Amino acid sequence: MVIVVKGTRKNPQVQELIDWIEQRNISVQATEGTQKTILGLVGDTSVLDIDTVKTFPVVEDVKRIQEPYKRANRKFHREDTVVEAGGVRLGGGNFQVIAGPCSVESEEQMCGIAREVQAAGARLLRGGAFKPRTSPYAFQGLKAEGIEYLTEAGQMCKMPIVTEIMSASDLELFHDVDIIQVGARNMQNFALLRELGKQSKPVLLKRGLANSLEELLMSAEYIMAGGNPNVILCERGIRTFETSTRNTLDISAVPVLKKLTHLPVVVDPSHASGHSALVEPLALAAVAAGADGLMIEVHNQPQKALCDGAQSLDCGQFAALMKKITALRALVTSFGAEEERV
Ligand code: PEP
Ligand code: MN
Numbered sequence: 001m002v003i004v005v006k007g008t009r010k011n012p013q014v015q016e017l018i019d020w021i022e023q024r025n026i027s028v029q030a031t032e033g034t035q036k037t038i039l040g041l042v043g044d045t046s047v048l049d050i051d052t053v054k055t056f057p058v059v060e061d062v063k064r065i066q067e068p069y070k071r072a073n074r075k076f077h078r079e080d081t082v083v084e085a086g087g088v089r090l091g092g093g094n095f096q097v098i099a100g101p102c103s104v105e106s107e108e109q110m111c112g113i114a115r116e117v118q119a120a121g122a123r124l125l126r127g128g129a130f131k132p133r134t135s136p137y138a139f140q141g142l143k144a145e146g147i148e149y150l151t152e153a154g155q156m157c158k159m160p161i162v163t164e165i166m167s168a169s170d171l172e173l174f175h176d177v178d179i180i181q182v183g184a185r186n187m188q189n190f191a192l193l194r195e196l197g198k199q200s201k202p203v204l205l206k207r208g209l210a211n212s213l214e215e216l217l218m219s220a221e222y223i224m225a226g227g228n229p230n231v232i233l234c235e236r237g238i239r240t241f242e243t244s245t246r247n248t249l250d251i252s253a254v255p256v257l258k259k260l261t262h263l264p265v266v267v268d269p270s271h272a273s274g275h276s277a278l279v280e281p282l283a284l285a286a287v288a289a290g291a292d293g294l295m296i297e298v299h300n301q302p303q304k305a306l307c308d309g310a311q312s313l314d315c316g317q318f319a320a321l322m323k324k325i326t327a328l329r330a331l332v333t334s335f336g337a338e339e340e341r342v
Contacts, residue, residue, distance in 0.1 A: 003039040003053060004061040008032045013058045020056075024048065036060065046070045067260070069217045071224035072231070077262045083202045083230045086160025086178040088123045090232060091264030095329055096293040098162050098179075098204075098266070099318060100126035102308035103139065104146035107153075112300050114153035116315035120322040124179070125150070125159040126295060130166045131307060132185045139306040144173050151176045162204055162295075168195035177201065184208050184236055184271070187219050197226020204295075206234040206268070209247070213256055220263060232264045233257055234295060235286075237272030246274025246311070249282050254289040266293035270311045276302065279313055280321050287328045294325070 005014050009030060014037060018028050026043035041048075046068050053062050067073055080092035090096045099122035104110050114125050129146025131139065142149070147163060154161035160178035165171065168191060174180055179202045186192055187208035196203050203223050207216045220231045235254060237247025249272035257265045267289075269282035283294050299305045299312040313321065 001041040001045040001048060001050075001053075002063045002065060003041065003059060005037050005039060005056075005058045006035070006060055007058060008037050011058065013056070017053075017056045017058060021048070044070065067214070067217070069214075069221040069261075071229070072217045072220045072261045072263055074260060074262045079262060081229065081231075081262045081264060083232050083264055085124070085162075085202045085230075086154075088160050090124075090266075091292045093333075094292070095287075096124055096266075097122040097322065097325065098124040098126050098293065098295040099298045100150075100162075101128075101299045101305065102270075102297050102312065103128045103131055103306050104142055104149050104163075105306050107149045109300060110149045110153040111156055113298055113315065114157045114159060116300065117298055117318060118157045118159055120315070120319035121326065122296075122318075122322070123159060124162055125154050125157065126162045126181075126297075127153070128307070129163050130170065132164070132166055132183050133307070143170075147173055147177065154178075165192070165196075168192050171195060171199070174201070179204050179232070182206060182219075187211055187216065190219075190222055193219055193222035194226055197223040197228045200228055200230065202230035202232060203228065204232045204234055204266070206236050207238065207250075207253070209239045211238070213253055213260070217257075217261055220261070232266060232293075233261070234266050234268055235272075235291075236268040236295075245272070245278065247272050249273065249285075251282075251285050251289050254286060254291050258290055264292040266295055267291045268295040270295070270297040270308070270313075274311050276311055276313055276317065279311065280317075280324070283321060284324060284328055287325055287332060290332070296321070 026041050029040040031038045050062050082092040083090050099117040104127040127150040129141050131141035150161050162179040164181040164183045181204040184206045237249045240248040267286035269279045297312045298318045302309040302312040
């Protein structure tokens with residue numbers, strides 16, 4: 001961080017600012033001019049709030065040169081993080097597909113889909129039990145019963161399970177869940193993120209509908225600062241002026257995040273597009289861009305799905321897509337694309 005202040009160290013207010021910074025274990029290198037002094041800060045400046053620095057009357061300008069996130073930052077952790085859940089590794093060259101319905105609807109539905117997606121090559125099983133719906137009158141999920149069916153299906157197929165949490169007060173119901181998902185609408189639910197930082201299960205953190213990548217990384221930082229390093233980031237499309245898709249898939253988020261952070265990055269082409277016909281091209285684009293995995297909604301009868309049927313692949317479509325994903329992954333890794341970070 002660089003701070004431009006009015007006057008020199010002879011000004012007691014400048015010295016007061018320097019003392020305030022040094023009390024936070026940050027050293028200050030001052031370069032004095034005739035009218036101004038430039039303070040170069042060395043140390044962990046993530047603990048400094050720019051707005052607080054600006055409240056000192058001698059401060060003219062403040063610039064952060066280091067990102068405000070530390071634990072998620074690739075500069076301090078060069079190696080890719082590999083997240084392990086129920087014996088399945090994701091990240092650092094371990095590409096995984098998470099598949100399953102938007103919502104858990106019944107035991108038969110969940111077990112049937114689990115068998116199909118596993119046979120097609122998915123290693124992780126998803127299914128929503130707590131559903132964040134825009135309308136309070138829409139299906140809200142089977143909650144505890146849904147987690148039970150998902151757990152049974154996962155155990156039957158030996159697939160680790162991923163499901164969304166909406167409130168920290170439900171955490172005890174997630175005992176058998178392998179990866180806890182934080183949905184787009186809760187990306188900045190800081191109380192929830194803090195609670196997830198206090199436990200050790202991996203967290204799949206989805207990008208908010210209107211959040212920058214820096215905000216996504218700051219949310220990851222909340223979880224990591226609490227002591228849980230097992231965070232997987234998920235790009236799932238953002239709100240733009242475009243209306244022909246449900247959201248706009250920000251494909252550049254993949255290489256940008258891979259440069260900024262060591263955390264694994266997965267892409268959800270289902271929520272990004274809102275249309276089953278668009279899931280395949282977006283999934284393949286994500287693979288080509290270097291994603292560490294995909295999260296894809298699959299339903300045995302998309303027309304009858306209680307949630308997100310229009311964007312769900314049927315089991316046959318999913319199996320066909322998996323073949324293309326496998327072929328494209330082989331090509332991408334043969335190019336060594338993962339090493340060539342921007
Ligand atoms: C989901 O994955 O079921 C979901 C609700 O996604 P998002 O939070 O990205 O909308
Ligand atoms: Mn959905």
